[in-house]
Amino acid sequence: MAIDVIQTQADGERFGSLRASRALITGGAGFIGSHIAEALVSLGAEVRVLDDLSGGHRANVPSGATFIHGSILDEALLASAMAGCTHVFHQAAMVSVPASVNDPAGCVRLNVAGTEGVLRAARAAGVRRVMFAASAAAYGNEPPMPTPETAPVDVRSPYAMSKVAGELLMATYARCYGLSTVSLRYFNIFGPRQDPKSPYAAVISAFLDALQHGRTPRIFGDGGQTRDFTPVANVVRANLLAATSAKPLAGEVVNIGTGRRTDLLTTLHAIASALGMQATPQFEPVRAGDVRHSVADISAAKALLDYSPVATFDEGIAALVASVKG
Numbered sequence: 001m002a003i004d005v006i007q008t009q010a011d012g013e014r015f016g017s018l019r020a021s022r023a024l025i026t027g028g029a030g031f032i033g034s035h036i037a038e039a040l041v042s043l044g045a046e047v048r049v050l051d052d053l054s055g056g057h058r059a060n061v062p063s064g065a066t067f068i069h070g071s072i073l074d075e076a077l078l079a080s081a082m083a084g085c086t087h088v089f090h091q092a093a094m095v096s097v098p099a100s101v102n103d104p105a106g107c108v109r110l111n112v113a114g115t116e117g118v119l120r121a122a123r124a125a126g127v128r129r130v131m132f133a134a135s136a137a138a139y140g141n142e143p144p145m146p147t148p149e150t151a152p153v154d155v156r157s158p159y160a161m162s163k164v165a166g167e168l169l170m171a172t173y174a175r176c177y178g179l180s181t182v183s184l185r186y187f188n189i190f191g192p193r194q195d196p197k198s199p200y201a202a203v204i205s206a207f208l209d210a211l212q213h214g215r216t217p218r219i220f221g222d223g224g225q226t227r228d229f230t231p232v233a234n235v236v237r238a239n240l241l242a243a244t245s246a247k248p249l250a251g252e253v254v255n256i257g258t259g260r261r262t263d264l265l266t267t268l269h270a271i272a273s274a275l276g277m278q279a280t281p282q283f284e285p286v287r288a289g290d291v292r293h294s295v296a297d298i299s300a301a302k303a304l305l306d307y308s309p310v311a312t313f314d315e316g317i318a319a320l321v322a323s324v325k326g
């Protein structure tokens with residue numbers, strides 16, 4: 001049961017304009033990028049995916065998209081991948097907070113210098129708009145809730161810093177060079193193709209993987225911590241809305257979530273129940289630096305992009321479990 005990001009006739013008309021587009025998706029063999037690629041291919045856009053497969057998988061790239069194997073840090077390859085493109089969806093990144101703490105220089109190279117390289121190439125290629133995968137990590141550990149974009153930036157890791165630097169680069173390229181850009185601060189995204197095997201796997205894919213393989217799911221803390229768990233269809237829709245917005249878009253930063261939060265124990269039980277199972281977690285000590293609660297204020301996304309979620313948490317869990325049941 002896939003969730004359709006096109007809900008109304010008006011959506012169909014708006015997103016239909018992408019049929020004439022040529023889109024580059026950096027990191028398009030990864031979880032979120034592959035869903036954006038799939039939606040664009042189904043809309044009839046010409047889609048290119050540039051991915052070095054350090055975290056993604058070739059099999060995630062939809063047929064109908066052109067796959068280019070390599071790094072965004074390879075300037076010549078990036079320039080040729082970008083040639084003739086109208087839209088760029090920049091998803092490639094070092095995606096893990098602990099990995100960024102272990103390798104801050106690598107994080108800056110890929111997430112900061114790499115993002116600047118994507119913008120420079122986009123400007124040179126005459127791209128119409130760049131959409132950037134920013135992160136709620138920008139808000140740190142104790143933001144007001146629900147968290148609006150006006151909350152202070154409070155970076156707690158090289159990863160969070162690099163994502164905020166990426167937003168500033170988006171705004172800088174808009175102001176200095178007139179390149180249309182927008183940064184979408186994703187909250188906790190989940191859905192099919194999210195990799196459960198990484199040591200830093202997101203909690204929903206880790207719960208699902210444990211339950212499917214008869215292992216005991218682990219919860220760090222009492223399970224009462226909450227997140228704005230956001231089905232990936234909402235992120236795809238936000239990217240399509242940003243790409244087709246008639247507003248000029250010049251470096252704005254907007255939250256993308258559902259505006260609702262769910263605690264971890266409820267999340268675990270929802271996955272188990274969708275699988276037709278019971279789940280008894282093993283509780284472990286709270287991890288240092290873990291945020292207790294997180295939820296997006298999505299009013300700016302509504303005002304700027306006409307964004308509203310197309311899928312609730314429950315619908316997202318049902319779609320995810322259906323995808324693994326086959």
Ligand SMILES: NC(=O)c1ccc[n+]([C@@H]2O[C@H](COP(=O)([O-])OP(=O)(O)OC[C@H]3O[C@@H](n4cnc5c(N)ncnc54)[C@H](O)[C@@H]3O)[C@@H](O)[C@H]2O)c1
Pocket residue numbers: 026027028029030031032033050051052053054055056057070071072073090091092093094095110133134135136185186187188189190195202
């Ligand atoms: N998943 C979330 O909840 C979440 C939340 C906030 C922000 N984000 C951001 O969204 C984006 C996509 O995240 P995801 O969850 O799909 O992760 P992912 O790891 O599935 O996707 C990232 C992709 O980037 C590719 N990549 C890495 N380095 C590259 C390079 N040098 N050149 C080309 N490709 C490279 C990887 O191979 C992978 O396919 C990232 O920028 C991430 O920081 C994700």
